[in-house]
Amino acid sequence: MCMSKMLFLPSIGSLLLLFWTCATNQTPESQLPDQPDVESDSLFLNPIHTHGPDPWVFQTEGQYFLTFTTGVNVTLYRSxxxxxxxxxxKKVIWTPPSTGPNSQNIWAPEIHRVHGKWYVYYAADDGNNENHRMFVLENSHEDPMAGQWVDSGELKLPDNRWAIDGTIFEHEDQLYYLWSxxxxxxxxxxxxxxxxxxxxxxxxxxxxLLTSPELSWETNGVIPTVTEGPQMLKKDDRLFIVYSAGGCWTDGYTLGMLSARKDADLMxxxxxxxxxQPVFIQNPEGNAFGPGHNGFFTSKDGTEDWIIYHANGFAGQGCGNKRSARIQPFLWKDDGTPDFxxxxxxxxxxxxxxxxY
Structure with missing residues (x-):
């Protein structure tokens, strides 16, 4: 229509004049140029996965491999x-044994490709949380969706203490392992x-020991106090460990950050x-409560940096499957630190x- 509001027209003549004016100002639909469907071509909605606690993504050769906490197995996505x-x-690549030290509470699996082989690091226990340790699967096939995933048992971390949220990274030809x-x-x-x-x-x-929960936003009034989910991020001459703090069962779960120079002694x-201060906090107006346990990836063309994380859509939803996986781009500040x-x-x-797109 050529008019968006209703007008009172006092005569039939003026009504005819109005119709004639509209007709002469409109272009036949057959003559209109095709318009790109911008919304379907270039936009998307979060969450990318409605039940996506502890999301992790590894990218290689134009493919993204994702894992989430299911609690009962390791499920791998390729997109x-x-x-x-x-x-x-989507494929379940490993199901735990019915009994034993890695039979229950399968948490935060991460897939990595290191020195030509695929590895999945995950936390598990025997049903008793005090026995949570890190374990590892390996696969020598080029395609992690194919071949055989072998249970290589417990990752024997120093001191043999409770451990979750492990991740591996390489720097200056040296492998390192981070965990909570x-x-x-x-x-x-x-x-x-x-x-x-x-x-x-x-x-x-x-x-x-690199860090403990000590600041008010890290302790967050909870017992036990928590720093967990460490993730490595590199940019130019800086290294960053982005971690979660405050207890995933609270809305105040948030991201903190450590930084070091690339030539520093990381040990x-x-x-x-x-x-x-925390580097990523809840946004109640945006239905993002307890944002945390993140990972990083780049756009397919390598021009953008993105963060993947989980958050609850409503207050008080805690550490369950209400946590959805979300992604968004982030930038870099003039001082060389990330701006999430x-x-x-x-x-x-x-x-x-x-x-x-």
Whole structure:
């Protein structure tokens, strides 16, 4: 229609004049140029997975491999697009034994490709949380969706203490392992530890405490206090460990960050500087409560940096399957540190990662 409001027209003549004016100002639909479907081509909605606690993504050769906590197995997703998992290939690559040290509470699996082989690191126990340890699967096939996943047993971390949320990374030709663990045998506080590895299956040397929950937003009024989910992020001459704090059962679960120079001794706690404020916090107006346990990836064309994380859609939903997996781009500040912004409002459209449209 040529008019958006109703007008009172006092005569039939003026009504005819109005119709004639509309007709002469309109262009036949057959002559209109085709308009691109911008919304379907370039935009998407979070969450990318409605039940996606502890999301992790590994990318290689134009493919993204994702894992989440299911609690009962390791399920692997493969997709060429991070913004649309509806067409992702999904496969349960490992089911735990019915009994034993890694038979229950399968948490936060991560898939990595290290020195030409695939590895999945995951936390598990025998039904008793005090016995949670890190375990590893390996697969020598080029395609992690094919071949055989072999249970290589417990990852024998130094001191043999409670451990979850392990991740491996390589820097200057040296493998390192980060995880969240207890200092002793009592569930008082979860700390972030690091150790070296001689190969993807063999931790070496001592574990080193990098950080503990000590700031008010880390302790968050909970017992036990928690720092967990450490993730490595590299940019130019800086290394960052982005971790979760505050207890996943609270809405105040949030992200903190340690930073070090790339030429620093990563095994020296003094090399790591803690950000005094959290770097990613809840956005209640955007239905993002307890955002945390993140990972990182780049757009298909390599021009954008993105974060993947989980959050609850409503307050008080805790550590269950209400946590959905979400993604959003992030930028870099002039001082060389990442700027994650705030969690993007749920169900508010975002532009897809560059190269996906």
């Amino acid at each position: 060429s697009e991070m913004s649309n998992l509806s067409g992702a290939f 663990g207890w200092e002793g045998v009592t569930n008082i506080r979860q700390n972030i530890y690091i150790c070296k590895m001689s190969d993807p299956l063999t931790p070496t040397g001592k574990r080193v 020296d706690p003094a090399s790591w500087e803690k950000s005094p 912004g705030q969690p993007h409002p749920l169900y508010q459209k975002l532009t897809k990662p560059s190269g996906e």
